[in-house]
Amino acid sequence: MATLQTKSAARLMMAPAVIALLIWMIVPLSLTLYFSTLNYNLFNPADTPFIGLTNYRFFLSDPAFFTALRNTLTLVVGVLFITVCGGILLALLLDQVFYGVNIVRLLVIAPFFVMPTVAALVWKNMMMNPVYGVIGQFLNWIGIGAIDWFSNAPLTAIIIIVAWQWLPFATLILLTALQSLSEEQKEAAEMDGAGALSIFWYITLPHMARAITVVILIQTIFLLSIFAEIYVTTSGGPGLQTTNIPYLVYSQALLQFDVGGASAGGIVAVILANIVAFFLVRIIGKNLDA
Amino acid sequence: MARAVSTRRKITFTIIGWTVGLLIFFPVLWTILTSFKTELDAISIPPKWIFFDWTLENYATVQERSNYFRFMMNSVYLALGSTALGLIFAIPAAWAMAFSPTPRTKDVLLWMLSTKMLPAVGVLIPIYLIFRDWGLLDSRVGLIVVLFLINLPIMVWMLYTYFKEIPGEILEAARMDGASLSKEITHVLAPMSVPGIASTVLLSVILAWNEAFWTLNLTTSNAAPLTTFIASYSSPQGNFYAKLSAASTLAIAPILILGWFSQKQLVRGLTFGAVK
Numbered sequence: 001m002a003t004l005q006t007k008s009a010a011r012l013m014m015a016p017a018v019i020a021l022l023i024w025m026i027v028p029l030s031l032t033l034y035f036s037t038l039n040y041n042l043f044n045p046a047d048t049p050f051i052g053l054t055n056y057r058f059f060l061s062d063p064a065f066f067t068a069l070r071n072t073l074t075l076v077v078g079v080l081f082i083t084v085c086g087g088i089l090l091a092l093l094l095d096q097v098f099y100g101v102n103i104v105r106l107l108v109i110a111p112f113f114v115m116p117t118v119a120a121l122v123w124k125n126m127m128m129n130p131v132y133g134v135i136g137q138f139l140n141w142i143g144i145g146a147i148d149w150f151s152n153a154p155l156t157a158i159i160i161i162v163a164w165q166w167l168p169f170a171t172l173i174l175l176t177a178l179q180s181l182s183e184e185q186k187e188a189a190e191m192d193g194a195g196a197l198s199i200f201w202y203i204t205l206p207h208m209a210r211a212i213t214v215v216i217l218i219q220t221i222f223l224l225s226i227f228a229e230i231y232v233t234t235s236g237g238p239g240l241q242t243t244n245i246p247y248l249v250y251s252q253a254l255l256q257f258d259v260g261g262a263s264a265g266g267i268v269a270v271i272l273a274n275i276v277a278f279f280l281v282r283i284i285g286k287n288l289d290a
Numbered sequence: 291m292a293r294a295v296s297t298r299r300k301i302t303f304t305i306i307g308w309t310v311g312l313l314i315f316f317p318v319l320w321t322i323l324t325s326f327k328t329e330l331d332a333i334s335i336p337p338k339w340i341f342f343d344w345t346l347e348n349y350a351t352v353q354e355r356s357n358y359f360r361f362m363m364n365s366v367y368l369a370l371g372s373t374a375l376g377l378i379f380a381i382p383a384a385w386a387m388a389f390s391p392t393p394r395t396k397d398v399l400l401w402m403l404s405t406k407m408l409p410a411v412g413v414l415i416p417i418y419l420i421f422r423d424w425g426l427l428d429s430r431v432g433l434i435v436v437l438f439l440i441n442l443p444i445m446v447w448m449l450y451t452y453f454k455e456i457p458g459e460i461l462e463a464a465r466m467d468g469a470s471l472s473k474e475i476t477h478v479l480a481p482m483s484v485p486g487i488a489s490t491v492l493l494s495v496i497l498a499w500n501e502a503f504w505t506l507n508l509t510t511s512n513a514a515p516l517t518t519f520i521a522s523y524s525s526p527q528g529n530f531y532a533k534l535s536a537a538s539t540l541a542i543a544p545i546l547i548l549g550w551f552s553q554k555q556l557v558r559g560l561t562f563g564a565v566k
Binding site for chain 1: 295300301303304306307308310311312314315316317318320321324332333335336337378379380382383385386387389390392396398399400402403404405407408409410411412413414415416417418419420439442443446496499500502503506507516517518520521523524530531534535538541542545546548549550553556557560561562
């Protein structure tokens with residue numbers, strides 16, 4: 001039982017981790033907030049006058065911001081759609097009994113462990129290159145004709161790459177949820193004459209609802225900060241077609257050296273992520289009680 | 291309980307399952323195959339599947355031209371360094387939360403997890419400037435600290451869930467039997483917590499190895515790990531598919547193998563316990 005002594009010992013044991021995270025969160029975040037109110041360019045770091053909310057006004061009224069916001073949302077929604085639908089189907093498939101199901105499961109989850117820079121470059125060059133890429137050659141072979149993904153549909157190309165990386169995550173979590181569904185319930189429904197489709201619709205899907213919500217929330221948090229895949233394939237281009245908010249902030253800070261403007265962008269990104277995090281933390285909190 | 295399944299159904303699903311599995315795995319398989327081709331075979335039309343002159347020259351070239359080994363060692367240092375540092379901070383914290391919980395424990399844990407949800411671009415600029423002023427850009431030490439901090443919440447969380455599974459009664463029983471504190475730790479606690487710690491290490495190493503925001507932004511050459519090295523292929527000169535494949539195969543192989551062993555832990559660690 002927690003006596004006064006063990007309580008203070010516990011506090012002492014938690015202190016290093018709490019303090020480390022507190023510093024990591026508060027110091028840079030308040031600096032970002034502070035920089036976002038300055039006219040601060042790395043070309044002229046000596047003169048950084050306070051300009052209030054002007055950076056936000058510029059950032060939020062910059063057409064590039066709206067393009068980036070739209071791209072960010074398209075990327076998130078596109079990847080979520082593919083991974084959740086694909087994940088449900090894959091989870092149902094891997095829940096079946098067949099020869100080598102364990103090996104197939106390993107094959108399906110493999111993309112998750114491929115580092116983002118490798119995934120992006122392999123897809124861009126060896127899969128999606130219109131001349132030498134496997135997809136292009138396949139499309140030529142069946143008569144549709146190769147697509148120059150990165151010139152004609154760059155954001156779609158990025159969505160496909162990122163969805164490939166996240167499909168295993170959704171599959172694995174949905175499979176875990178699926179396997180906790182009791183056989184008896186399904187058997188009872190079968191005996192009552194329910195078809196496979198209505199079992200899926202009325203029993204399986206509601207059972208997975210919570211896991212689906214969690215997949216959506218967690219993936220959204222990570223997908224809002226997609227960076228490496230864009231950095232190595234398109235550098236945000238052509239034009240601004242694949243620039244999302246993280247990439248816009250990066251290019252404003254480290255390519256255009258506009259610290260003030262980029263900081264305002266960073267704060268906007270934090271606010272966006274917090275909206276999602278709010279719901280996620282509530283779900284996790286409820287589970288901790290249970 | 292195994293379900294009774296007709297053979298026909300089983301064979302149908304075997305065909306569908308393997309087709310889908312191989313399709314998803316294909317980019318990885320293709321990368322591995324291409325790494326053993328000559329550059330000319332790598333871009334041949336139609337593609338050559340397995341009937342080509344197998345060669346190891348790409349692996350040699352990648353090492354010779356760019357000193358691949360150095361980048362790999364950087365990845366190893368970063369993954370192990372940040373994980374070790376993480377354990378030092380996370381084990382006591384998770385231990386305290388699991389064994390002497392207070393009403394505030396839950397809030398602290400949730401707060402820790404919420405720091406993981408902070409987008410990196412929100413703190414990129416100050417971290418970059420601090421690193422520049424302190425001479426930490428392109429240094430392994432600086433990056434180890436950053437990777438340690440971004441993985442710390444997940445490590446605390448994972449260890450907490452594992453420690454919580456250790457029944458407190460066992461400790462009391464050991465104490466009643468007259469075990470001293472050191473015996474209690476070495477004979478009772480350590481053996482019971484090793485599996486959880488091992489899983490946490492595995493997950494942390496995987497996440498650190500593949501981290502590609504901070505590594506790309508904070509390193510250029512000296513401290514650059516494999517993520518940054520592979521990114522250098524984004525501006526290629528001449529034929530490079532086979533070389534890219536060789537470099538990629540080496541970069542993903544160790545983590546792929548570790549990852550295959552840690553599927554379950556992955557679900558536990560990355561869903562923050564929101565799915566059971």
